[in-house]
Amino acid sequence: MDATLSLGRVAGIRVGVHWSVLVIFVLVAAGLSEGPLPDAHGEHPIWAYWSVGLATAAVFFVSLVAHEISHAVVAGRNGVPVDGITLWLLGGIARLGAKHHRRTRSCASPEWGRWSARS
Numbered sequence: 001m002d003a004t005l006s007l008g009r010v011a012g013i014r015v016g017v018h019w020s021v022l023v024i025f026v027l028v029a030a031g032l033s034e035g036p037l038p039d040a041h042g043e044h045p046i047w048a049y050w051s052v053g054l055a056t057a058a059v060f061f062v063s064l065v066a067h068e069i070s071h072a073v074v075a076g077r078n079g080v081p082v083d084g085i086t087l088w089l090l091g092g093i094a095r096l097g098a099k100h101h102r103r104t105r106s107c108a109s110p111e112w113g114r115w116s117a118r119s
């Protein structure tokens with residue numbers, strides 16, 4: 001899966017996002033802004049709910065980037081070169097260096113969260 005948009009390099013690792021990240025971003029933002037936030041605190045204007053929903057989606061995205069970068073840094077420290085990571089709908093995909101041709105996947109969900117960079 002190729003990145004639709006490059007975010008540059010973090011800790012020397014290329015980071016890109018696939019367009020499908022927008023799906024989870026919208027689900028998080030709209031899911032909060034149209035449901036639990038107005039239900040729990042109905043006295044605020046709609047822009048306040050959307051501000052919090054969008055901020056929460058942004059924090060979720062940043063935490064996902066940090067999560068995937070940590071995998072790549074640990075892999076690099078263990079001798080597994082990482083060419084880059086691509087964030088997508090369900091998490092991230094690491095592209096391992098030429099020595100390791102297998103792609104690995106990790107995800108924000110606990111059952112997919114294990115690093116599987118074994119050669």
Ligand SMILES: [Zn+2]
Pocket residue numbers: 067071106107108112113114115
């Ligand atoms: Zn993970």
